[in-house]
Structure formats: structure tokens, C-alpha cells
Amino acid sequence: MSDLSPAPRIKPIEGLADALRSALGDAVYAIKDQHGELSVGVAREALADVMETLRDRFAYQQLMEIAGVDYPERAERFEVCYHLLSVTKNHRLRVKVRTDEDNAVPTVTHLWPVAGWLEREVFDMYGVLFAGNTDLRRILTDYGFKGHPFRKDFPLTGYVELRYSEEQKRVVYEPVKLAQDFRSFDFMSPWEGAQYVLPGDEKAHGEAPGAPTPVPAPPPPPSPVAATPANAPVPKTTEKPSQTGAGEPANTDAADRSPPQDALPAGATKAPVRRSRTKAATGDEPATPVKPKAPRVRKPKGEA
Numbered sequence: 001m002s003d004l005s006p007a008p009r010i011k012p013i014e015g016l017a018d019a020l021r022s023a024l025g026d027a028v029y030a031i032k033d034q035h036g037e038l039s040v041g042v043a044r045e046a047l048a049d050v051m052e053t054l055r056d057r058f059a060y061q062q063l064m065e066i067a068g069v070d071y072p073e074r075a076e077r078f079e080v081c082y083h084l085l086s087v088t089k090n091h092r093l094r095v096k097v098r099t100d101e102d103n104a105v106p107t108v109t110h111l112w113p114v115a116g117w118l119e120r121e122v123f124d125m126y127g128v129l130f131a132g133n134t135d136l137r138r139i140l141t142d143y144g145f146k147g148h149p150f151r152k153d154f155p156l157t158g159y160v161e162l163r164y165s166e167e168q169k170r171v172v173y174e175p176v177k178l179a180q181d182f183r184s185f186d187f188m189s190p191w192e193g194a195q196y197v198l199p200g201d202e203k204a205h206g207e208a209p210g211a212p213t214p215v216p217a218p219p220p221p222p223s224p225v226a227a228t229p230a231n232a233p234v235p236k237t238t239e240k241p242s243q244t245g246a247g248e249p250a251n252t253d254a255a256d257r258s259p260p261q262d263a264l265p266a267g268a269t270k271a272p273v274r275r276s277r278t279k280a281a282t283g284d285e286p287a288t289p290v291k292p293k294a295p296r297v298r299k300p301k302g303e304a
Contacts, residue, residue: 012036013091023057024050039094047097048106051082055111060084060093063108066118068126070152076100078128082108099128107132125150144173 017031020040027046032039042050054060065083076098084093099105107130108115119130120139127148130136138145146159157176165172 010036010091012038013089016091020058023053037092037094039096041096041098044097044099044103044105047095048108048111050095051084051108051111054084054093054095058086058093059088060086060091062087063112063115063118064092066115066122068122068128068150070126070150072152074098076103078126080105080122080128101127104129104131106130109133124148127151 012033016038017033021028021031024040024042024046027042027050028040029043030039030041032041040050062085063082064085065081067081067083069079069081071077071079078099078101080097080099082095082097084095085091086093097105105128107119109119109132116133116135117139119133120135120137122128123130123136124138124140125148141149142162147154149158159176160173161176162171162173164170
């Protein structure tokens, strides 16, 4: 017999199955020895007596785990699995019971106190009731959670969702709202001939008859030159002395006193002129050049 389990190999105990069947009697409805592991199926009402016998007479001192399994097609859809460990014999044993939503499983908290937490987990995830457990509350899900997540008919998205509300300043529960556009999936392959048009396939055959003609593109915006109106005001410039607006006498005087730029010697600049307030405006007296002032030299402090 090949060992397919990845768990550490444990040496089997010869004759253990027959010893359990004779000791437990009618409480056992099935014993299965496969892959080096022994599983015992017992009646639900006799679970507490069977577990006490396994602990005291067969030296399975520790309860390691309680797990649930869901078989929706069965009349008793839930199966509760107890994993026992014998420290003295270095051997493990699995005990299974079957139940449904209405019939409770006897508790084993009087044999192993750790079973209280383990039974609460099975109750929270599967909805299995345990008679005699004085603290059968949810342990993994939130307060007010509806449903049991490990059942096969429980939706992956759940029934409600929670979020933090800025208006109410607390966590609120709301029904699940799926915002995705394509949520109704069928798993028929396109190569097998889907009975609907896949998204994007409508573009493969061109535009449908009677479809509206595409709207023409808007005309380009007008250029800045064309946008200027014909009667726009022309900015006023003064490019010649005659355009100063000071009158003909001032224009004539400016033309006489300002020699052409090309008549000056190379490197020379116009000297500033000093004009009389009364005669310069009439042109009776020529203006005299202004002599530049010599730079003022500062003496150091302490010198006379």
C-alpha cells in the first residue's frame, strides 16, 4: 500500500481497528484504514461516550483539531471531524460524526476544554450546533454577520459588505452591490459556439445598415491675422521728428539741431544741449552744449 499523504509517516498499530470495533460496539458505523491513517465513523448521539473511551482506554490524550466538511447532496450535509493524538503511542486517530442544521452534536468540552474554541469555529463557519457548549458564539466573523462562509452554497461575495461612512463617522453594513458590467458569465467556450455576441465581435462585420454617419470634425480655429477686424485701431507710433505733434516750429528746430547719425565721427555721440525755457521753444537763441562735470574725488578720513 503506497502512502500518498505528505504527513510524517506514523507506524500503524496492528489490530487497532478490531479493538476499536469490539470496544465501541454499535456506536461505530464505519472504520476506514487508508494511506496509513485510521478513520472511525461513530453515531452522533454516542460521540461523548466514544471520545471518553478513546481518551481513557486507548490513550488518545490530546484533541488537536475539530474541522467541518459540507456535502450539500447528503441528507445530513455536515461532517464534523475530530483529530486525536496519542502522545505515548505516537499515533493519530480521526473520528467523524454526521449532522445537519437542526440536530446538535454533543460537546466534548468536559473532556478537553480546548474544544470550546474549536466548536465555536465550526459553528461560525458551518452553522453546526453543539449541545452542552455554554459559550457557542461566533469567533471569526464580525458581530451581526449573516450566514456561514464555509458552506458550499454561500456566495463568494457574501450578502452584505461593510465600509466606513464619513457622514455617520462609523462602520456601516450595506447589501453587496456589484459594480462590474459583465457579471453573468457562462462558461461556454467561444470555440464551441457561444449563443451570443461576445463584446467586440460586433465590429468584425463593419458598420450595421442604417447606422448613423459619423459627425464631421469641427472646422479649425481662425488664425490670429484673419481674426483681426478691418476697422481695428492702428497703434500710434513716432518714427520721424515731424510726427511728434509739437507743431511745425518745433519740428523745424529739431531737424536743424539734430544732425544725421551718419554725419558724426566714428565713436562720437551727441552731446546734451541746454535750452532756454523761453527762447529754445521759439528758436531765437541756439542752445549751448552742456559740459560734463568732473567726477568728485573723496579724500580719506584724517587728511586735511
